[in-house]
Amino acid sequence: MTCTEFLAQLDDMLDQDAAIPLRADLQEHLRECEHCEITLNTTRKTIQIYRSHELYELPDDLRERLHNAILAKCRNC
Amino acid sequence: MLLVEQTRQGDMAAYEKLVKQYDRQVFRIANHIVQNREDAEDVVQDAFLKAYQKLDQFQGNSKFYTWLVRIAVNEALMRLRKRRTGRMVSIDEDVETEEGSMPRDLADWSPDPEAMYGQSEMGDILRKTIQGLPPGFRVVFVLRDVEGLSTEETAETLGLSIPAVKSRLLRARLQLRERLSRYFKRGQGRQAQAQVGAK
Ligand SMILES: [Zn+2]
Numbered sequence: 001m002t003c004t005e006f007l008a009q010l011d012d013m014l015d016q017d018a019a020i021p022l023r024a025d026l027q028e029h030l031r032e033c034e035h036c037e038i039t040l041n042t043t044r045k046t047i048q049i050y051r052s053h054e055l056y057e058l059p060d061d062l063r064e065r066l067h068n069a070i071l072a073k074c075r076n077c
Numbered sequence: 078m079l080l081v082e083q084t085r086q087g088d089m090a091a092y093e094k095l096v097k098q099y100d101r102q103v104f105r106i107a108n109h110i111v112q113n114r115e116d117a118e119d120v121v122q123d124a125f126l127k128a129y130q131k132l133d134q135f136q137g138n139s140k141f142y143t144w145l146v147r148i149a150v151n152e153a154l155m156r157l158r159k160r161r162t163g164r165m166v167s168i169d170e171d172v173e174t175e176e177g178s179m180p181r182d183l184a185d186w187s188p189d190p191e192a193m194y195g196q197s198e199m200g201d202i203l204r205k206t207i208q209g210l211p212p213g214f215r216v217v218f219v220l221r222d223v224e225g226l227s228t229e230e231t232a233e234t235l236g237l238s239i240p241a242v243k244s245r246l247l248r249a250r251l252q253l254r255e256r257l258s259r260y261f262k263r264g265q266g267r268q269a270q271a272q273v274g275a276k
Binding site (some may be wrong): 010046050056070076 | 089092097108122165176203243
């Protein structure tokens with residue numbers, strides 16, 4: 001398997017549960033190719049980091065202000 | 078679905094519950110697209126107002142949440158367009174770039190990149206990095222990987238084909254990975270932190 005062939009499967013590997021073992025031919029490529037191993041691991045980490053950080057927190061006071069504005073507009077429409 | 082039905086019958090308390098259930102997500106998505114706090118606030122208001130007005134058109138064969146997200150994404154793209162007057166902004170913009178189709182920076186990351194930076198620095202890095210993506214990639218990544226919509230739901234929400242969603246998602250993930258490597262590389266650390274404020 002070439003790196004290009006491996007990377008073509010990257011999507012599926014990222015979307016599948018990390019606990020499920022990878023297909024045997026993919027595992028074999030990973031064992032001998034450090035580049036693809038790094039790419040897989042760091043891309044997985046990228047997704048996980050974005051998922052676990054709240055980048056745009058909605059503060060309580062703003063939240064309340066928005067609720068009031070939304071409901072007032074809905075009542076008047 | 079019960080709340081939707083109750084709202085249709087004029088129960089404002091039911092709609093308030095729906096707003097409370099989804100406001101954080103809509104605010105987050107709006108911010109990711111417009112990248113400006115005031116505009117994001119307007120998007121949240123307009124999206125919930127529009128959803129309320131169009132509730133009769135909601136079919137119930139998709140989830141209320143994905144239906145709402147579609148309204149919010151359209152509102153947000155419209156804002157973005159308005160702000161950059163004269164420039165068309167669509168989810169098709171800038172997606173022809175070749176960047177990120179093949180990984181270049183292949184240095185491994187430090188074992189625990191999140192320990193390298195403080196909470197607020199980390200937030201700055203992540204925001205700055207994702208803001209650098211073209212809107213058409215950004216929105217796919219946010220819906221699919223941050224908000225957890227399925228590929229099918231993302232496609233339906235954005236009016237894209239499933240292969241288009243998949244290819245954009247892969248490119249977005251690889252571009253983000255590539256850009257984050259600058260900060261998270263093994264042996265990186267204090268000197269990379271200086272760049273956080275710079276670029
Ligand atoms: Zn390889």
